[in-house]
Amino acid sequence: MSFKINDSVTWVGKIDWELRKFHGDEYSTHKGSSYNSYLVRGEKTVLIDTVWRPFAKEFVENLKKEIDLNKIDTIIINHGEPDHSGALPELMREIPNTPIYCTKNCVSSLKGHYHQDWNFVEVKTGDKLNIGSKDFIFIEARLLHWPDTMFSYLTGDGILFSNDAFGQHYASEFMFNDLVDQAELYHEAIKYYANILTPFSKLVEKKIEEVVALNVPVNMICTSHGIIWRDNPLQIVNKYMEWAKDYNENQVTLIYDSMWDATRKMAEAIAEGIKSTNNEVEIKLYNTARTDKNDIITEVFKSKLIIAGSSTINKGILYSIDGLLEMMRGLSFKGKKAAAFGSYGWSGESVAILNEELKKGGFELIDEGLKVFWVPDEAGIEKCKEFGRKLAAQL
Ligand code: FEO
Numbered sequence: 001m002s003f004k005i006n007d008s009v010t011w012v013g014k015i016d017w018e019l020r021k022f023h024g025d026e027y028s029t030h031k032g033s034s035y036n037s038y039l040v041r042g043e044k045t046v047l048i049d050t051v052w053r054p055f056a057k058e059f060v061e062n063l064k065k066e067i068d069l070n071k072i073d074t075i076i077i078n079h080g081e082p083d084h085s086g087a088l089p090e091l092m093r094e095i096p097n098t099p100i101y102c103t104k105n106c107v108s109s110l111k112g113h114y115h116q117d118w119n120f121v122e123v124k125t126g127d128k129l130n131i132g133s134k135d136f137i138f139i140e141a142r143l144l145h146w147p148d149t150m151f152s153y154l155t156g157d158g159i160l161f162s163n164d165a166f167g168q169h170y171a172s173e174f175m176f177n178d179l180v181d182q183a184e185l186y187h188e189a190i191k192y193y194a195n196i197l198t199p200f201s202k203l204v205e206k207k208i209e210e211v212v213a214l215n216v217p218v219n220m221i222c223t224s225h226g227i228i229w230r231d232n233p234l235q236i237v238n239k240y241m242e243w244a245k246d247y248n249e250n251q252v253t254l255i256y257d258s259m260w261d262a263t264r265k266m267a268e269a270i271a272e273g274i275k276s277t278n279n280e281v282e283i284k285l286y287n288t289a290r291t292d293k294n295d296i297i298t299e300v301f302k303s304k305l306i307i308a309g310s311s312t313i314n315k316g317i318l319y320s321i322d323g324l325l326e327m328m329r330g331l332s333f334k335g336k337k338a339a340a341f342g343s344y345g346w347s348g349e350s351v352a353i354l355n356e357e358l359k360k361g362g363f364e365l366i367d368e369g370l371k372v373f374w375v376p377d378e379a380g381i382e383k384c385k386e387f388g389r390k391l392a393a394q395l
Contacts, residue, residue, distance in 0.1 A: 002066050003175070005038070005220070005228065006157060008134075012063055013037040014051040017171045022083075027195055028294045031188060032171030035083055036224045038161065039066060040154065043132025044073040048152060048161050049224055053086030060090050069094050074129060076136065077102040078163035079149045080109030084224055089114055101129060103140055105148035123150070137214075141165065141207050143200050151211070158219035160211070165204075166236045168192050168226035178231035185227060187298075189236065192225075193243050194301035195294050198331040201244040208237055208244075246335030248304040251282040252395070255296060256309030257289045257318035262343035262375040263309045269381045270307060270341060270370075273388020278395060289320040297327060300336075305366075305395060308358060309341040312350040317342075317357075325354070329361040338363035339391055341370040341384070348373075366394050 002012045013036040019029045035051035037059070045067065051059045063069065069091070075098055077085055088110070092098070099119045102110070107120045123129075129136040134156035141149045144165050152161040168188035174180050197204060211218075221229040221236065229236050252274055258264040264287065271283045284303075286296050300306055308325065310317040338361075340354035351369040359365060370387045372380045 002062060005159075005222065005230075008041050008157065009154075009159065009222070010039045010041075010066060011036060011175065011228075012039045012047075012059075012066055014055040014059060015171050015173070016052070016055070019169070019171075022169060027169070028292045029169040030292075031169065031184070033169040033225050034171055034175075036222065036226075036228070038222055039063070040131065042134055044130075045071050046074045046076055046129070046131060046136070047072050048076045049078055049084040049163065050087035050091060052083045056087035056090035059087040060094065063091070072098055073131075074098065075100045076129075076152050076161075077106055077110065078152055078161060078224065079146060080106045080113065081146060082113060084163065085110055085113065088118075089116065092116065092118055101138070103148050103150050105142070105146075106150070109146070109148045139211065139214075143203050144207055145196050145200060153214070153216065155216070158217040160218050160221045160233075162221050163224045164196070165207075165223070166221050166229060166240065167223035170226040172227055175227055176231070177227050177229045177233075177236075180227055186239075188226065189239070190243065190301070191294060191298045193240065194298045195331070197243075198301065198333060201246075201334070204240055204244040208241055243301075247301065248335065249282070249302045250280060251284065251299070251303045252305040252307065253296075253299045253303040254283070254285045254307045254309065255288050255300070255321065255324060256285075256341075257287060257311070257321045258309070258343075259311040259313065259318070260375070262372065263311050263341070265376055265381065266341050266343060266370070266372055266384045267307075267309055269376065269384030270388040270391070273385035274392040275388075276385070277389045277392035281392070281395060288324050289318070293324055293327060296324060297331065300328060300333065304336060305391065306336060306338045306358070306363060307341065307391065308338065308354045310350045310354060311342055312344040312346070312348050315347050315349050317350045317353050321354075322357075325357040325361060329357070332362055334362060336363050337366045337394065339365065339367040339369055339387075341372075341387065343372045343374065343376065345374050367391060
């Protein structure tokens with residue numbers, strides 16, 4: 001499969017309908033993904049990025065139907081992670097001397113992955129590649145989301161090839177933002193930002209300001225995953241600017257795990273308490289053992305208050321909430337409040353541990369937390385509701 005994006009650019013990537021896990025088991029892809037590769041024809045012909053290794057043979061075979069491989073003058077690799085570079089070994093067997101334009105860090109990444117001394121040409125911000133009447137301008141985008149990442153901007157057409165930035169793990173036969181379901185598209189885009197780009201929000205802001213300062217038209221943003229932004233492409237740039245500024249919606253999320261339902265009962269009573277004080281805030285509850293971790297992270301990203309709960313087990317907290325808190329620590333959310341709760345029967349350490357973990361994750365603790373002995377009775381439920389009312393008052 002290939003399709004034209006305009007007179008000079010053809011999509012030659014791979015839609016991966018079956019993908020359900022990405023980055024090992026770190027990212028759920030309920031709607032599959034795509035590995036977008038682009039063939040740009042000018043006086044010179046350029047291939048931008050490739051696809052993940054399982055599709056390498058298919059990619060090269062399809063590319064041969066599109067062009068005589070020997071007519072590819074240059075390969076641009078915007079980012080060396082294997083979902084974009086995985087077909088390089090297969091391709092370079094056919095055209096071993098073709099120059100590969102990428103950043104210095106990307107050379108290191110590609111050598112580290114494939115142990116080949118290909119014809120690398122290191123580029124940095126401001127460097128250009130002339131392809132006739134148009135140029136590619138390279139813009140390093142370190143840590144968005146790896147240190148080797150760069151954007152490539154094609155003059156004349158005004159296309160920003162942004163690699164992972166502005167992408168989504170979203171397989172769709174339509175491939176353009178104006179043709180797909182907008183709620184699905186934005187759900188996948190915010191999930192992608194929340195789970196991958198949150199730690200780099202300050203750099204996102206800076207990079208966008210740098211691209212805006214170039215004062216060049218952006219008629220299209222061609223990402224490396226998911227759909228291409230061709231209708232008002234700056235809408236996703238504006239969204240990124242919003243998301244990068246310690247983003248919160250009017251939402252409270254309770255995340256908990258529970259051995260015998262006592263902590264679940266607490267969670268529901270706390271939610272009732274919040275609702276009785278603030279009828280407008282959206283309240284969501286997730287049992288972390290039963291809900292996809294990346295979907296929960298997306299809800300955490302949208303929330304102004306996180307309330308974490310766990311029973312105590314072996315003087316610690318339950319496995320699923322522990323893992324989630326570790327993910328949250330790594331993502332370094334900013335500007336969010338938090339509190340903890342949990343039931344216990346014997347030693348009762350869970351709330352103190354949750355408090356510590358939330359603090360490590362950069363959350364502002366707004367209460368010392370609530371412990372309930374065994375299963376909450378009527379008085380215990382009332383305590384939980386009161387806890388919810390107290391937290392709601394601080395929103
Ligand atoms: Fe889509 Fe960072 O690779």
